[in-house]
C-alpha cells in the first residue's frame with residue numbers, strides 16, 4: 140500500500156495560486172462530481188497525499204491522509220472488527236477520505252450512530268493562504284479553540300484543502316439483522332419514529348414502495364429479543380440491501396427524472412409532491428424522483444422545517460446545482476467565514492455563491 | 493458613525509442604564525455593588541472581577557435589544573448561564589455588561605415522535621431530562637453539575653459527562669440553535685432535521701465560549717431511556733492495572749455507557765463523605781456502567797467482569813439493584829465536593845490524553861504533586877481519557893495559589909506531550925489561555941482570530957477569553973524561558 144506525504148507541495152501550490160489569484164479546483168478521484176458539479180479552476184489533485192498515518196484499535200481512532208481510498212481504511216478497520224459508524228457512501232470504487240469528509244456524506248446508520256461530522260476528531264488542512272494548520276486531535280474530547288475540524292465537514296473544500304483527518308471508529312456490532320414489513324409510507328414513518336423512541340437496537344430504517352426495512356444491531360441476544368418484539372420478515376442479504384441503498388444503486392435511482400434530496404424532521408408525514416419516494420434515515424432523509432418544479436419542492440420542504448436540494452441530474456448529465464440554498468441571514472456569515480479562511484477566494488470558487 | 497466611549501464602571505452605568513430602562517423592566521438590571529458581587533466569578537473562584545452592570549432579560553427580544561445597544565456603543569458583553577463554568581469563561585468585564593440568560597428558562601416543546609426538546613438557554617440541564625421522562629426519553633449529556641448548569645452554558649462549553657463515552661458530547665446531541673450575533677441579529681441554525689445547508693455553524697457555535705454569539709434557543713436530541721443500566725465497581729491495587737483494564741474493555745469492542753476512575757485519595761474522600769461502600773484500601777477503582785436491552789447488559793456484564801479480573805482487579809462488584817447502583821454513583825458524583833473537604837481550596841484541571849497513556853501520565857502527575865508538596869486527587873472520565881486532577885491548596889497560605897497554578901500548567905503540558913489536549917470539557921476561558929500558546933502554533937491562533945472577526949468584528953463578545961493574542965503568546969514563550977515563573981504575577985494578563 141502506498142504511503143506518500145505531499146503536503147509541502149500542495150501547500151506551495153496553494154500559496155502560489157493565492158499570490159496569483161488563480162482559482163483551484165480541489166479533487167480526489169471524482170466519485171462525488173455528480174454531487175457537487177463542475178468546480179472550475181486549475182485542478183488540485185490530492186490523491187497523491189495518501190496513507191493511513193496511525194491506527195490504534197484500542198484508542199478507537201484512525202488518522203489518514205485525505206487521498207487515502209476509503210476502501211483501504213475500511214479494510215484496515217475490518218481487520219480489527221471496527222468500522223466507520225457513519226457508514227459513508229462511496230459512490231465509486233476509489234472514493235477518498237478527503238472527498239467523503241468534504242462532502243460530509245453519511246449512510247443509513249446516521250440517525251442512530253451520528254454523521255460524518257460527529258466522528259471527526261481533528262484535521263490537518265491548508266487554508267487559502269497556503270498555511271498548513273492542525274485543529275482538534277486524536278482524543279475523544281477536546282474543546283481547546285473553536286471546533287474548526289467539524290467546520291470542514293461538508294464545507295466542500297471551500298475553506299481549506301483537507302490533508303489529514305482523524306476519525307473516531309467503533310466496534311462492529313456483534314450481530315445484525317434486517318427486517319421487512321409491509322406498510323404504506325405514512326404508517327411506516329410512524330413506526331420508524333415510535334421505535335426510535337424506544338430502547339431498541341435500531342441502526343437503520345428505510346421505506347420505499349410498500350415496504351419498510353429496518354436493521355437491528357448489537358449483541359446477538361439483544362437483536363433476537365428485539366426481533367421477537369417487532370416481528371417482521373428477515374431479509375437474507377441484509378448487508379447488501381443497505382449497501383445498495385447507501386450507494387444509490389437501488390432500482391429507485393435508475394430513473395430519468397431528476398433526483399432531489401429532502402432533509403426534514405424525521406416524523407413528518409409523507410409530503411404531497413408528485414413522484415417516487417425513497418425514505419431513509421428513519422424519515423429524516425427523503426429522496427424523490429420528480430419532475431415537479433424546484434420552487435414547489437423547496438416550499439414543501441421548508442413548510443415542514445426542512446430543506447431540499449437537487450442532487451445531480453439523471454445519470455450521465457452530472458452537474459448538480461450544489462447544496463440547498465442558504466437562508467438570507469446566513470449569507471453574510473458564510474461570506475465572512477470564507478474570507479477568514481480563503482481571503483483570495485481561490486478554493487473551489489464555483490461552490491461559493 | 494459609532495462613538496467609541498471609554499468608560500469607568502460607574503460611568504458605564506450612568507450612561508447605559510437609562511437607555512436599557514427604555515426596554516427592560518427595573519428588575520432586569522442590577523447595578524448596586526451588593527447585587528453585582530455574586531456575579532464576580534463563575535465556578536473558578538480564583539478569578540474575580542465585579543461586572544460594570546448585570547442585565548437579566550426575560551425575552552429574546554430584550555436580549556437582542558441589549559446587544560444592539562451595546563454594539564452601537566461598543567460596550568463589551570459577557571454572556572452567563574448558571575455560572576458553574578470551571579475556566580473563568582463567564583468572568584465579567586468591569587467596563588462591560590454581564591448578560592445573564594438565567595431568566596430565559598422556558599421549555600418550549602417536547603416533540604415526542606421526533607424525539608427532540610426545544611428550550612431556552614437558561615433551562616437547567618437536568619430539567620430537560622425531567623420534562624422528557626414521562627415519555628420514556630432523556631437528554632444524554634450529563635455533566636456532574638447537571639442540577640445547576642444551564643443548557644446554554646453546556647452548548648457554549650460543549651459540556652461532557654459520565655455518559656458521553658457512549659452517547660457523545662453536547663455537540664453530538666444538539667440539532668438546532670438560535671443565536672444572536674454581536675449586533676443583535678437573530679440567526680437560526682438547523683432545527684429538527686439531521687443536517688442543514690451551508691457550513692456546520694452548529695458545530696462551530698458549540699464550544700465557542702460565548703465568543704461568537706449569544707445562544708437564545710436550543711433544540712436537543714432526546715434518547716429513549718435504556719431498558720436497563722447496571723454498574724460494576726472494580727478495585728485495583730495498582731493504577732497501571734486499572735489503566736490496562738480500561739484499554740482492554742474498549743479493545744474487546746465494548747462501549748460502556750460510563751467508565752470512570754478514582755484514585756486512592758479520591759476514593760477515601762468520597763467514602764468519608766457519602767459512605768458509598770468504596771474499598772478504601774484500593775489504589776484505584778473503576779466504575780463501569782453498561783446499558784441497553786436486558787439481554788445486552790447481561791451479556792456485557794459477564795464479559796466485562798472477566799476482563800477486569802484478567803487485568804488484575806482485586807475485587808469486582810455488580811450493583812444488585814437500582815438503590816445499590818445509585819449508591820455506587822453517589823460517591824463519584826459527590827467526588828468534587830468530597831475532595832473539597834480535604835483542604836480549604838481545590839483546583840480542578842481538565843486535560844485529555846490517549847487512553848493508553850493513563851497510567852504513565854497519572855504517575856507523572858503524582859511525581860509533580862510530591863515535587864510541589866501539593867496533594868492531587870484524581871476523579872475522571874477514564875473511558876475517554878479525560879483527566880480531572882484536583883489540586884488541593886490553601887488560598888490563604890502565601891504563594892500556595894501561584895504554586896498551584898504552576899503545577900496545573902505543568903499537568904496540562906504533560907497532556908499535550910502525551911498527544912492530548914489542555915481541555916476536554918471545561919473550556920479555555922481565562923484559565924488556560926496561556927496553555928493555548930503551547931497547544932497551537934501562531935498560524936492556528938491567527939485562524940481562530942479570523943473566525944472570531946467573521947462573527948464579531950469589533951471583539952465585543954467575551955473579549956480576552958479562549959484565544960490568546962499572538963503578542964501574549966510571545967510574552968508567555970519568553971516567560972517560559974525564565975523557568976516558568978511569571979515575572980509580574982500581579983499584572984493582568986488578559
Ligand SMILES: Cc1cc2nc3c(=O)[nH]c(=O)nc-3n(C[C@H](O)[C@H](O)[C@H](O)COP(=O)(O)OP(=O)(O)OC[C@H]3O[C@@H](n4cnc5c(N)ncnc54)[C@H](O)[C@@H]3O)c2cc1C
Nearest residue numbers: 573574575576577581635636642644645648651652702707
Ligand atoms: C461541581 C461541578 C462539576 C462539573 N462537572 C462537569 C462535567 O462533568 N462536565 C462538564 O463538561 N463540565 C462540568 N462542569 C463545568 C460546568 O458546569 C460546565 O462548563 C457548564 O456547561 C457551564 O454551564 P453554565 O450554565 O454554568 O455556564 P457559565 O459558567 O455561566 O458560562 C460558561 C461559558 O459559556 C458562556 N455562555 C453561557 N451561556 C451562554 C449563552 N446562552 N450563549 C453564549 N454563551 C454562553 C459564558 O460566557 C461562558 O464563557 C462542572 C462544574 C462544577 C462546578
